[in-house]
Amino acid sequence: MTTTGARPPTPTLEQVAALAGVSRATVSRVINDSPRVSPAARDAVHAAVEALRYVPNRMARSLVTRRTDTIALVLSESNTQIFADPFFARIVRGLSARLADTELNLVLLAARGGREQEKVARYVQQGHVDGVILISLHRDDLLPDLLARSPVPLVLSGRPFDGRAVPYVDADNVGGAEAATTHLLQLGRSRIGTVAGPLDMVAGLDRLTGYRAALAAAGAPARPELVAEGDFTEAGGSRAMARLLSEVPDLDAVFVASDPMAVGALRVLRAAGRRVPDDVAVVGFDDAEVAASCDPPLTTVAQPLEEMTGALVDLLLEQIGSGGSAVEARLCGTALVRRASA
Amino acid sequence: MTTTGARPPTPTLEQVAALAGVSRATVSRVINDSPRVSPAARDAVHAAVEALRYVPNRMARSLVTRRTDTIALVLSESNTQIFADPFFARIVRGLSARLADTELNLVLLAARGGREQEKVARYVQQGHVDGVILISLHRDDLLPDLLARSPVPLVLSGRPFDGRAVPYVDADNVGGAEAATTHLLQLGRSRIGTVAGPLDMVAGLDRLTGYRAALAAAGAPARPELVAEGDFTEAGGSRAMARLLSEVPDLDAVFVASDPMAVGALRVLRAAGRRVPDDVAVVGFDDAEVAASCDPPLTTVAQPLEEMTGALVDLLLEQIGSGGSAVEARLCGTALVRRASA
DNA sequence: GCCGGGTGTGAGAGCGTTCTCACCGCGTCG
DNA sequence: CGACGCGGTGAGAACGCTCTCACACCCGGC
Structure with missing residues (x-):
């Protein structure tokens, strides 16, 4: 089916003014509800606006106000x-x-x-x-x-x-990651890995920095094989976790730099027969909705979004x-x- | 740290014209590359545009062209x-x-x-x-x-x-769903459920219609307990699949109205100890990326996006x-x- | 040498707003 | 009773662009 009709011309301030029996300026004042308008004029304008289905033209307005809202x-x-x-x-x-x-x-x-x-x-x-x-x-x-x-x-x-x-x-990505890692240390874990975020993003970088800072503060040596880079996605988290697990089989905790990645990590851990948190403790980051609903519910770092x-x-x-x-x-x-x- | 500086005034056509030694009209022609401009003028304008870092004001332009692009x-x-x-x-x-x-x-x-x-x-x-x-x-x-x-x-x-x-x-949601369901019938399955999409959306509705049409065409009775409504999300797919499984334990196939939901369904099936496709055959919808990478790879209905x-x-x-x-x-x-x- | 037909150019009128003024009427104060 | 202030109003100039004209110029053909 195909019907064709011309675009109806949109009414302008001028026309509203004419219909309301006032000047353009007054209509403009009503539109922008300036206080200096008599109730009578205001009503007349509103009626005219209604009748013509007038909608102000933003381009014209922006041209003079230099704002687009x-x-x-x-x-x-x-x-x-x-x-x-x-x-x-x-x-x-x-x-x-x-x-x-x-x-x-x-x-x-x-x-x-x-x-x-x-x-x-x-x-x-x-x-x-x-x-x-x-x-x-x-x-x-x-x-x-x-x-x-x-x-x-x-x-x-x-x-x-x-x-x-x-x-x-x-x-405070550094602080959050540090707190998360410190928490894992306080649980008595000693082989703590991390699934980092993409390292070409500050959030990824900073969370890795926080993780390292916590380990350093506890006097733990920096072991590069404990770090696997993810991309903030669930699938990426799974891949990184799998790599971590294969390189460090006796891993007992992991700080995952985002909750979606943590969900992927949990899945891999379960598939590998590791119990969470008994065998491997997991902390995520974001406090996404999924953190509360996944199995087991995820300990995570909340940002005040x-x-x-x-x-x-x-x-x-x-x-x-x-x-x-x-x-x-x-x-x-x-x-x-x-x-x-x- | 806090520095403050005024916003620099943006140059206008007028200024470019002045600098290039031509009129506004000519600058406008160059900007909109009209053919009727001499190379000399064109170059002069381009130079001036460059020098002033001129960027046309879209509001002004739109006001007259009545297009915003x-x-x-x-x-x-x-x-x-x-x-x-x-x-x-x-x-x-x-x-x-x-x-x-x-x-x-x-x-x-x-x-x-x-x-x-x-x-x-x-x-x-x-x-x-x-x-x-x-x-x-x-x-x-x-x-x-x-x-x-x-x-x-x-x-x-x-x-x-x-x-x-x-x-x-x-x-063609109806046709796609019908084909998917027919495929399951041809595999010899007889207790075919569906995880439908949200029924307040046409895609959800139409895919359910296709599913029903295929069953009807094969002379299978309509069994309402074979239909569970999801919301197109993975979590929703899991929930719906779980319900389906509990109500129809001997289910042997399921048409899932979207791939994310199918991923959720696969997860639930696996957790319930059902083998896919041996015990329960699964067809999804969308041919999302995840369809190729999940386990097992998902048979699905591709839309020509x-x-x-x-x-x-x-x-x-x-x-x-x-x-x-x-x-x-x-x-x-x-x-x-x-x-x-x- | 004059005229027709391009080709490049500029002057100027909009586009639909806002906003600055100036103005008018009215009540109030000195 | 005139000056003043003020709330309400309208005329008109912007805002920065496009686009229609008209014009000036140069070419070739008669």
Whole structure:
């Protein structure tokens, strides 16, 4: 079936003004509810808006206000696996909840690979958004550079790699990992491995650093075979765990740098006949939903995600408001959540 | 640390024109590479653009062209679990690949719950995008109505619930499910259950319809206890499979309406000591990546996702181009991919 | 040498808003 | 009774771009 019809012309302020018997300026005042309008005029305008189904044209408005009331969450990820991470879903949920009763809209931009990153950068530079939250950064990402070059306010989720002066919000990954590992040490474990996150991401790096710091503090020697790199996915966690197990059969504990990976690790441990936590104690990271429901329930490091998404928005709004570039970082504390796995 | 600096004023066409010693019109022509410009002028303009780091202001441009060169992928999902579905990730990948070498940008808008749906609808109506692709529709979704009301071109991913006249692209879910179930029948199985998708989504509904059709065609009675509803997630698949198994212990095959659910089902079957495919044959749906890598590799129904994302974009661009509303539907064939599980 | 037909260019009118002013009427104060 | 203040209003200039014209120029053909 195929029907064709012309696009109906959208009404303008001018027409609303004419119908309401007032000037453009007054209609504009009503739309932006300025207090200086008589009730009579206000009612007339509202009626006209209703009658014409008037919707303000954002382009025209933005052109003069220089604001779009839109902020972008940019994901810089070569594949699309980031979507699958519950961590990401919680960030999105947190951000949109935080923005729910503001005027601001949230759009997600996915940039896989160089070309798309440039496209995203162009999109941002052309003035489509008032600010950008950048997430899932890898070491060689172009996006921070591309975006820092433009005057659009920018906040990173996660400490920048090169210590550049950009506002960011991050969890205390080092501290959390350290606490997790220390907990394993206090359980009397001595052959503690780690399934690390991708080492081209700060979160992966920092959690490994925390693990090492805890071991070093306890005077334990650094054994490279105790470290297996994962990619924050369940499948990657399984692979890393399997490798760890094959290289260090007498492993008695493992700190896994994310809960999805920990789920994969648990599966491998079970398949290998290891009891958790009796034979091998496991601590995860994130306190994802799955941590409470897996078997056994996962002891894990919780990040205050609400606080973090709140801080991301606050920092960004601050920057947008001030029109300047206050470079501020916020580090959020983590907490060990004890369940059955360690 | 805190530094503050004013936002630098962005250069305008006017300034580029002045620097290049030409008029605004000529600069505009160069920017939009119109052929009618002398090489000399072109070079001068390019140099000036370079020197000033000029980036065109999209709002101003859109105001007159009435195009934004942006299309939105709108996810209507009350929770954010859709992100976790590999199906969704593939859609996003497909769409951005398809748009990679066009001028068009893709933005994702997540709408959970009524308020956010209205916010998204407002965003669209205000003219931020040239078109909308709507995905993950539930029965009582407001978004199709909200969006159909505005003049913005719209394409649905998935047949609309109420048979309304909206262009859409869908896989042949009924046919695929029928083929899957028929395959199980041909293996000689007689107690074939199904883990259905959510029944407030057409994909869930249609796949159940296909399953039933195949059984009916084979003269098998409809047994309601053979149907367990899942939610397209792995956990949901596990739960549904467990229920199926407890109610029909002598089950010898199951058609699972999505691969993530099938993975959950496989896990439960294994835990219950059932061998796959010997005791229970399993067919999934989607041909997700995980289908090839799980144990045993999953026989599943493949959807031509490339074709579907391509069709989504084509239909949308067609509508945008024509300025009208050609209501066209496209149904894409599915194919059974035989692996080890059935 | 004059005219037609390209080809490159610029002037200027929008696009639909917001926002700064100036203005008008009215009540209040000196 | 005139000056003043103030709430409500409208005229008109932006905002930065595109696009339609009209014009100036140069070529070849008669």
